[in-house]
Amino acid sequence: MFDVIVIGVGSMGSSACYYLAKKGHKVLGLEQFDIPHERGSHAGQSRIIRKAYFEHPDYVPLLNRAYENWKELETDAQARLYHQTGIAYFGLPGSDIIKGVKLSASLYDIPVESLQPHVIRDRYSMFKLPQGFEALFEADAGFITPEKAVRLYKGQAIKNGAEIHTGEKVIKWKNEGRYIEVITDKNNYHCQKIIITTGAWAGKIIPGFDDKIKVTRQFMAWIKPEKESDFTPANFPCWMIADENKPGCYYGFPFLSSPEFGEPKGLKLAYHYPGKITDPNRVNRETVAGDMETLNYFLYKYLVCGFEKLSEKTCLYANSPDENFIIDKLEENVVIACGFSGHGFKFVSVVGEILADLATKGTTDQPIGFLRASRFEN
Ligand SMILES: Cc1cc2nc3c(=O)[nH]c(=O)nc-3n(C[C@H](O)[C@H](O)[C@H](O)COP(=O)(O)OP(=O)(O)OC[C@H]3O[C@@H](n4cnc5c(N)ncnc54)[C@H](O)[C@@H]3O)c2cc1C
Known part of the structure; x- marks a missing residue:
């Protein structure tokens, strides 16, 4: 028993x-x-781990505890899991992400920097950002492995x-x-x-x-940008971009190289929006038409330099209503x-x-x- x-x-x-x-x-x-x-x-x-939660401010107290508890595991296991790179949010001022980050930050006093246009141009010269886009930066954010x-x-x-x-x-x-x-x-x-x-x-x-639970197939890819050094964790944070024409958002990470993070090597990016509905026991794990096109839309629109695709994976979202x-x-x-x-x-x-x-x-x-x-x- x-x-x-x-x-x-x-x-x-x-x-x-x-x-x-x-x-x-x-x-x-x-x-x-x-x-x-x-x-x-x-x-x-x-x-990605971040605190100024645009999805709903009620998650912030849970995130405060989550940050403490990640430290507890790191201490117990004598290992590093949280990599603090900060996160940059980009979008039109009226987008759900920009509005939501500001709301949670103001309700819970979370330090979030609103970047001036010249700072955006200097710090994020690797991105072509559409006219009128705003950028916010949250320093106590990054990623967990x-x-x-x-x-x-x-x-x-x-x-x-x-x-x-x-x-x-x-x-x-x-x-x-x-x-x-x-x-x-x-x-x-x-x-x-x-x-x-x-x-x-x-x-x-x-x-x-x-x-109640809708399972969707999600695609992510790892790329090698032409100017790899611009995208290392020391120079480049995690990021989220709310495109004007698409629901959800694009998001990604700095360029992670093995051996510290293991395989796959590269700059990982994905589209955060429910994909095709699937059954967890019968998911097609192969790359299919449309997978890379969704990411190419982002890469050609926003990335200044050229890139080469290194690898890809599928994963599952379990969406509540x-x-x-x-x-x-x-x-x-x-x-x-x-x-x-x-x-x-x-x-x-x-x-x-x-x-x-x-x-x-x-x-x-x-x-x-x-x-x-x-x-x-x-
Ligand atoms: C592509 C992608 C990107 C993501 N990015 C982020 C991100 O940046 N930040 C973030 O916070 N979250 C992100 N998420 C979401 C996050 O990873 C998930 O919300 C989380 O992993 C869900 O955890 P879970 O325990 O519900 O599912 P899982 O980790 O899948 O665990 C469920 C487990 O139950 C087991 N199981 C099922 N049925 C049975 C059974 N009958 N008997 C025994 N075992 C069973 C399964 O095998 C599985 O191991 C992302 C998810 C995906 C797919």
């Missing part, structure tokens, strides 16, 4: 296992693939006593009231509580969620976290802690009311 079984040990699940084990609970983590792996939502070397974070959470969870099984898929679970039975393709287990963090597979295992996360108790002994909608990784360090508290104490000190599942009930 386990205190808690965590179903899905990817981003959120690995962090939940760590917090549960660290607090002395008897935890079993079940993962259908390896930890980490490339078939879910955490592959691709880098994830996702595969390494998941690996370290798993390692630290095991060090603190967690049992973690890879290559074991949960087929179903049954709430028997006094205990929950979890049935996998290898075994049956019993526990007091379960936490379901199955990412793109959420709809397959959380009753009633099949129509309003693209905000879902973190809640489904029943008293069943906790769920899903619908991270392509912007969840920076929160992994706080979500794991929240899930551990919801499962073991029934409540959390973090303000997650706006993320409850019941907002979709009518």
